[in-house]
Amino acid sequence: MKNKSVVAEATQMCAVDYAFKRIGGKYKARILWYLNMKKVLRYGELTRTLPDITTKMLTQTLRELEDDNLIVRKMYYEVPPKVEYSLTETAHELIPFIAHLHNWGKKQIEKESLTNRIHPDERALAVCQTECD
Amino acid sequence: MKNKSVVAEATQMCAVDYAFKRIGGKYKARILWYLNMKKVLRYGELTRTLPDITTKMLTQTLRELEDDNLIVRKMYYEVPPKVEYSLTETAHELIPFIAHLHNWGKKQIEKESLTNRIHPDERALAVCQTECD
């Protein structure tokens, strides 16, 4: 049951390293990014927003983000259950970074499309660009 | 011998995800960060700058960064051998974000030191802060 929270075992490492450990999971940055755009998302919405994630990974990632104080989990005791996730203030401070990273990534992807004769309109990007932008 | 370069298999993913794949390795951001500070580093210098890395990981990481066009490897055919690593232009565009991440990480670490009664002067941070700042 031990989540691998990074907080509370910090220190002894470079701040850059630390930061990456905290948001460097396979889906963490994306989840933060989406949460920033939509402000609030329910579990099911996240599942649909990240079509490639399994429930296990989503739950696990959300727990780690929560333990690391980057997201807030708000439960409504109803039937059927309802849970909402949103960013913490700490996470908000990270958004500019993720935004820049996103722009940089987009630029690089476009650059590759040109040099590798991959047509940008090949449907590949379409899925996510609509989500990201 | 296949290095796991991210370039050329891009697309089909979110730009944030893509960017993270490219600089998200365990040591990648740190190496870029140090290279930015020192401009040029030799293999041995990198080994000393990242005291916890093994030669295998260092070599592997450097190769991936090189394949992904983030660092330049310059060999001097001398005895003893000499190799210098430096950032590419593309990588330079990334530095502001890493700096941002670095500041965020530092802030969080300090915050933790307060709440978790870990004394900041416990030698833990000393090693790296002198390198990072």
Added chain:
DNA sequence: CTGGATCCGATCTGATACTG
């Protein structure tokens, strides 16, 4: 609807020994 639990292969990381 929002997860938890388990099993298992893939991937990543490290320790150690060796080399031009």
Added chain:
DNA sequence: CAGTATCAGATCGGATCCAG
């Protein structure tokens, strides 16, 4: 000095089934 090679351990990620 700047790596390479090999083996093994650790961690990650996914599939599947189950539950309040």
